[in-house]
Structures are given as C-alpha cells and as structure tokens.
Amino acid sequence: xxxxxxxxxxxxxxxxxxxxxxxxxxxxxxxxxxxxxxxxxxxxxxxxxxxxxxxxxxxxxxxxxxxxxxxxxxxxxxxxxxxxxxxxxxxxxxxxxxxxxxxxxxxxxxxxxxxxxxxxxxxxxxxxxxxxxxxxxxxxxxxxxxxxxxxxxxxxxxxxxxxxxxxxxxxxxxxxxxxxxxxxxxxxxxxxxxxxxxx
Amino acid sequence: xxxxxxxxxxxxxxxxxxxxxxxxxxxxxxxxxxxxxxxxxxxxxxxxxxxxxxxxxxxxxxxxxxxxxxxxxxxxxxxxxxxxxxxxxxxxxxxxxxxxxxxxxxxxxxxxxxxxxxxxxxxxxxxxxxxxxxxxxxxxxxxxxxxxxxxxxxxxxxxxxxxxxxxxxxxxxxxxxxxxxxxxxxxxxxxxxxxxxxxxxxxxxxxxxxxx
Numbered sequence: 001x002x003x004x005x006x007x008x009x010x011x012x013x014x015x016x017x018x019x020x021x022x023x024x025x026x027x028x029x030x031x032x033x034x035x036x037x038x039x040x041x042x043x044x045x046x047x048x049x050x051x052x053x054x055x056x057x058x059x060x061x062x063x064x065x066x067x068x069x070x071x072x073x074x075x076x077x078x079x080x081x082x083x084x085x086x087x088x089x090x091x092x093x094x095x096x097x098x099x100x101x102x103x104x105x106x107x108x109x110x111x112x113x114x115x116x117x118x119x120x121x122x123x124x125x126x127x128x129x130x131x132x133x134x135x136x137x138x139x140x141x142x143x144x145x146x147x148x149x150x151x152x153x154x155x156x157x158x159x160x161x162x163x164x165x166x167x168x169x170x171x172x173x174x175x176x177x178x179x180x181x182x183x184x185x186x187x188x189x190x191x192x193x194x195x196x197x198x199x
Numbered sequence: 200x201x202x203x204x205x206x207x208x209x210x211x212x213x214x215x216x217x218x219x220x221x222x223x224x225x226x227x228x229x230x231x232x233x234x235x236x237x238x239x240x241x242x243x244x245x246x247x248x249x250x251x252x253x254x255x256x257x258x259x260x261x262x263x264x265x266x267x268x269x270x271x272x273x274x275x276x277x278x279x280x281x282x283x284x285x286x287x288x289x290x291x292x293x294x295x296x297x298x299x300x301x302x303x304x305x306x307x308x309x310x311x312x313x314x315x316x317x318x319x320x321x322x323x324x325x326x327x328x329x330x331x332x333x334x335x336x337x338x339x340x341x342x343x344x345x346x347x348x349x350x351x352x353x354x355x356x357x358x359x360x361x362x363x364x365x366x367x368x369x370x371x372x373x374x375x376x377x378x379x380x381x382x383x384x385x386x387x388x389x390x391x392x393x394x395x396x397x398x399x400x401x402x403x404x405x406x407x408x409x410x411x
Contacts, residue, residue: 035264042259044251051254059263066267081241088248092216108320115289116223117216118230120241137245144249159215159250165208180208187207190246 016137018083026073037083038066045091051160057098064094072119080121082137089119095162143189151186154179202359203366204236205229207243214243220319221326221391224289225349225367228389231288232365290351293318294328298352298387301328309335309380325392331355331380339377342370344393353386355379 015023021037024030045065049058068090076086097113114122144152157168165183169176205213205226212218213226230237293315294301303311313328331337333353347369354363357376362368370376380386 031268038259038264038267042263043256044254046259047254047257048251050257058257059259062259062263063267063270066264067270070267070271082245082248084248084252085241085245088251089244091251092214092247096216103321110318111220111224111289111292115292116220116227117213118227120244136242137249140242140246140249144253155246156250156254158211158217159247160254162215162217164212164217183208183211187211190242 015078016082016084019078022069022073022076022083022086023078025070026076034066034070037069037087041084041087042066045087048091048160049095052095052162054095054098061091061094061098064098065091068094075119075121077121085137086120089117093117093119140190143191147186147189151182154182155186158183202368203362204233205367205369207239209369210236210239211243211246214240214247219322219324219391221322221324222347224293225347225389225391228288228290228349228351229365229367298328299385303328303330307338310337327390327392329388329390331378331386333380333383333385335380335385337378339375341372341375343372346370346390346392348388348390351387351389353380353384354382355386355388356381 018037018040021030021033024033025037042062045062046058049055049061054061065087069087072090076083081089093113096117100109100113153172154168157163157171158165163171165179166176169179172179209218210226213223218226230240301313303313305311309332311330311332313330314325315328316322316324316326319326328351331353348367350362350364350366350368352364354361355378356362357378359376361381
C-alpha cells in the first residue's frame, strides 16, 4: 500500500542507505559496498566533471574521487554528514585540486585544497549535530521541488557549472541583481538565509 | 557591506567551490571558529549534493572501477588518511608561528603592512596583511571595490562596532571608517583586494581596511 505521508517512516538520525554503505567501507573495507557507491555516485561525478568543463578528464575525476573516498572513509562519520554530502565535498575538492595542479607546480602550492575547503567531519572538535544534518538533505530535496525553475537554473549553474553569479548573469543576459535575488529567494526557502545576521 | 559573518551568497560560492584561493582562505578561517556559519555551509554542501543527484546520469564504464581497485591495492595501507594531530592551520602553513614576527613594513603612523600575494600564485587578487598597533588609530578612509577582511589577531573598532578575532568584514566605496585597535594586542587583519580595474601600482597604493 502506498502512503501519502511525504515523510519517510524511518526515525530521525538513522543512516540513509548510502551512508550505511559508506560506513561499511570505512569500518570493514567492504568492497561490495564500495562498488554499490561507485554505481550510484560514479555517474553523478562524471556528469559533474562534464558540466564544469572537465569533459576530457571526466573519468579521471571519477577515479580520483573514488580513491579519495576509499582513503578517507575511515574518517567518515554519518552523524556529521550524509554520504551524498560528504561525497559531493570530495568531488568538489578533487575538481579544484585537478585544476590547481594543471595550473601550477605542486611546489607552488603552499596550502592544500583541503586547507581551504573542508570535508565535513574532518575537524574533530566539531560537535556532532546529527539530527540537523541528516534532516537537511531531505528538507532541501523537498523544498527544491517547490522552487520556480528560474531559481533552480541559477543554483545549478553555480554548483554544477561552477559559474560565479556574474557569469550566470552574463550567460542568461539578466542583471547581476536579478541573479542574486533569485539565489536569495531560493536560499530563503532552504532556510539558509534566515540565519544571516547584519547582512 | 557585510559585517562579522559572510553573507549566504558568498557562502554558497564557497560551498560550490567557485571562490578564489585567498577568498576561500578567509571563509575557511572564519568557519573554523564560527559554528553558526559552519552549519550554514553544511546545509549548502547538502544543497550541492542534491543538485548533483538531480542532474542527468551518464554511464561510467566498469573498467574504471577495476582501475580504482588496482590503485587502492597497489598503495600501502599507510596511504589512508589519518586525522592530523594536531592539525596545522592553513594560516600557520602560510605565515609561520608568530604573526608579530613577520617582516612588517611600517606604513603611516600606527599602521604596518605586508603584501603576501605571491603566496597565492596564479590568483589575480592582492592579498595583504595589516597591523594596527594596540590602541593605535588609522586615518579615516573609504574603500575601492570589494575588500574582504578577516581579523587574525586582536580587535578593531569603528563607528559600526567592534571586530574581534575571526570576524569577517567586506567593505566597499560606501564605507568610510576610522578604525582603532582595541584591547591590549596589536590588531592584525588579512585582506583580499579585488584586482584593480585600472593599474595604480601595487606598492604605491596605501592599503585597507585601516588606511588607503
């Protein structure tokens, strides 16, 4: 029987299936779980590379991201981030890393990419706020379905094509102010902007 | 003007990985000390994950997975990442242990500066450290373009309030102020200045946020 209740029956704070798999990789070097993650996230990462101009390095990026997932999986803490969020930040960092390495020698890189862009959970001092974090992806997915297409388009260009707000404005031939107000409206719905202070 | 915390749009550009390295450093230093903004970035990172999931799927050949397994099998287990104890802050990597010991260049009165742009090769912004001696005053000045600043040590105050260690501030041409270093320590800030549209000479220009 199908239910109309939009909220899944699972209790808050329980691991989603991908986080369970990632947990198995981290704790037991479980290769079956690793392969399942590859099948699910590999295509997403490949598309991500293609969308942001790394088409000729797309599969290379997939490899780098998965090697990195394997190496750091022992640090993964499902209470600090859902697997998909954690993997997104690794993909983002590996993309930045790849671009940095194309542009300069490693001797010139005084700070590592991870010194600048943090992977959630790496900072051990960070308090565990599992409820808030596990809720947020579900809430975002739900909120996104109510956003107008024009707002989603702008967010997608920022996240997937890695365009600045100015570049998005140029491409869509709309004023920068319009881009910013679309982003603000969307972030407002996603409850990010409500937490702004003195802005 | 953005004061004390980065705004959501900037945090989104950070989460998406679109900021320049010096800008990302300012955000990262702030995030390490601000659980409030950290939690906003967590939400934004989740937005990134959901956006990635919503895109069209492309197939990845199974041979890629074989390559990955070959890579992880060929590497010693020591390659797995262990949490660094204690973690060396990016600031320390860039500038060493003691900010006060850097080769500061005395500018005007109570203000000293140090241009560290060369530590970010390939980036177009000017990156500058500034020091205002404890109790010292900088002359009134305005700002050109957007200048992002984070307080690394001590605190300064202007008519808009007090800026403590790890506070974040973005100033532009509308913001005239006359900062004073408060507390018993010298106030040290890190500023990222957008590349000037017209070249005015990197070293002849007096620097913000304390002084131009």
